[in-house]
Amino acid sequence: MKKVLMINQSWCKGCGICAAFCPKGALEIVDDKVQRKEGTECILCGQCELRCPDYAIYIDENEGDTDQWAKSY
Amino acid sequence: MTVDTGDVSVKTKNMSNLIYKYMRPEHLPQIWCPGCGNGIIMRDIAQAIENLGLSRNSTVIVSGIGCSARAAGYMDFNTIHTTHGRAIAFATGIKLANPSLEVIVVTGDGDISAIGGNHLIHAARRNIGLTVVVMNNNIYGMTGGQYSPTTPTGAFGTTAPYGNLDRSFDIAGLAYGAGASYAARGSAYHVQQTTTLIQEGIKHRGFSIIDVASICPTYYGRKNKKGSAVDMLKWQRDNSVTVDQAAKMSQEELKGKLVIGLLHQVNYPEFTYAYDQLIRRLFEEREENE
Numbered sequence A: 001m002k003k004v005l006m007i008n009q010s011w012c013k014g015c016g017i018c019a020a021f022c023p024k025g026a027l028e029i030v031d032d033k034v035q036r037k038e039g040t041e042c043i044l045c046g047q048c049e050l051r052c053p054d055y056a057i058y059i060d061e062n063e064g065d066t067d068q069w070a071k072s073y
Numbered sequence B: 001m002t003v004d005t006g007d008v009s010v011k012t013k014n015m016s017n018l019i020y021k022y023m024r025p026e027h028l029p030q031i032w033c034p035g036c037g038n039g040i041i042m043r044d045i046a047q048a049i050e051n052l053g054l055s056r057n058s059t060v061i062v063s064g065i066g067c068s069a070r071a072a073g074y075m076d077f078n079t080i081h082t083t084h085g086r087a088i089a090f091a092t093g094i095k096l097a098n099p100s101l102e103v104i105v106v107t108g109d110g111d112i113s114a115i116g117g118n119h120l121i122h123a124a125r126r127n128i129g130l131t132v133v134v135m136n137n138n139i140y141g142m143t144g145g146q147y148s149p150t151t152p153t154g155a156f157g158t159t160a161p162y163g164n165l166d167r168s169f170d171i172a173g174l175a176y177g178a179g180a181s182y183a184a185r186g187s188a189y190h191v192q193q194t195t196t197l198i199q200e201g202i203k204h205r206g207f208s209i210i211d212v213a214s215i216c217p218t219y220y221g222r223k224n225k226k227g228s229a230v231d232m233l234k235w236q237r238d239n240s241v242t243v244d245q246a247a248k249m250s251q252e253e254l255k256g257k258l259v260i261g262l263l264h265q266v267n268y269p270e271f272t273y274a275y276d277q278l279i280r281r282l283f284e285e286r287e288e289n290e
């Protein structure tokens, strides 16, 4: 089991809360949707998940495709 | 998302375990505006329930009317979305009919302290075992930004274009003044602390209220030039003091601060317990007389 950062863009409203409080500056909002910012590191701390009002970003413990930092739907 | 397999709906996952377990994903994303604090607080409630290991079947979520009240539609428990200001009245009936249920009221500042203010003070006085979580955004969100009893003096609303003249209610203080045996304050920013306060409020036997400072970027934020949702959360982060810190501060220093934490907790008999004791006593007396 490895932790992965998951992003569900279809639920994201682009409010920017996750990006603003990410301790690593690892997220950015592009066209009103959140995405991983290139060249930054995500430490899987879960701060983004705690404050996302729309449950669009979260840490999952998945067996599958774990090499990616972020998955999108 | 739900997949219709004929007679049962099966949830497929594209959300965290917590959301999958406790929300109705077919109704997500919520109708709430981008950056509305209510979604954060609703998650706190789910996390508190998860931490306590409550069963979904023995937990009831009751709401009144308002943006906040929409929570009852999203949370996957026994839920009831009632009429404006009356959530506590419905919740009282549910708790009395089956005291073993955990009954949680999710409400807004207008719902609980304006139209529902009388229900609040008397339920508090009665110490009935409900847990009330207030999504307090200092305004009537749903109806377009009219001022509420928690709008600060001088702040703007659609019905206060020159600034609100009234002083604002401290909802937690109002409730414990009226007899609530557990009163706490949290904020949308302080996720973990607020979750713990809700959790302890649910555990507490008696009337519990957790007044949670929410954010309404659409009305309160815009009318009062508070900036974006992010700016409003940063304000909460930078202007909150804990109950312990507040105890060492003067009234002057506390102006404009948000005091977070457990404000008050005492133990005295919970209403449904006292009611049950009364019935038992009367039955025993009748048997003795027969």
Ligand SMILES: Cc1ncc(C[n+]2csc(CCOP(=O)(O)OP(=O)(O)O)c2C)c(N)n1
Pocket: B065, B066, B067, B068, B069, B084, B107, B108, B109, B110, B111, B112, B135, B137, B139, B140, B141, B142, B143, B148
């Ligand atoms: C009896 C009655 N009066 C008035 C209304 C209109 N109304 C709907 S929501 C609301 C205020 C909601 O404010 P609050 O409880 O603070 O919730 P918010 O929308 O800010 O979450 C009012 C006055 C109503 N639905 N029913």
Ligand code: SF4
Pocket: A005, A021, A022, A023, A024, A025, A026, A027, A041, A042, A043, A044, A045, A046, A047, A048, A049
């Ligand atoms: S898990 Fe932590 S580091 Fe990673 S994106 Fe979220 S907030 Fe940033």
Ligand code: SF4
Pocket: A011, A012, A013, A014, A015, A016, A017, A018, A019, A029, A033, A034, A051, A052, A053, A054, A055, A056, A057, B035
């Ligand atoms: S906090 Fe949630 S809704 Fe807001 S931008 Fe981030 S993922 Fe999207």
Ligand code: SF4
Pocket: B031, B032, B033, B035, B036, B037, B038, B067, B068, B137, B141, B142, B215, B216, B217, B218, B219, B220
């Ligand atoms: S109007 Fe305010 S309280 Fe209502 S959903 Fe929008 S931001 Fe939230």
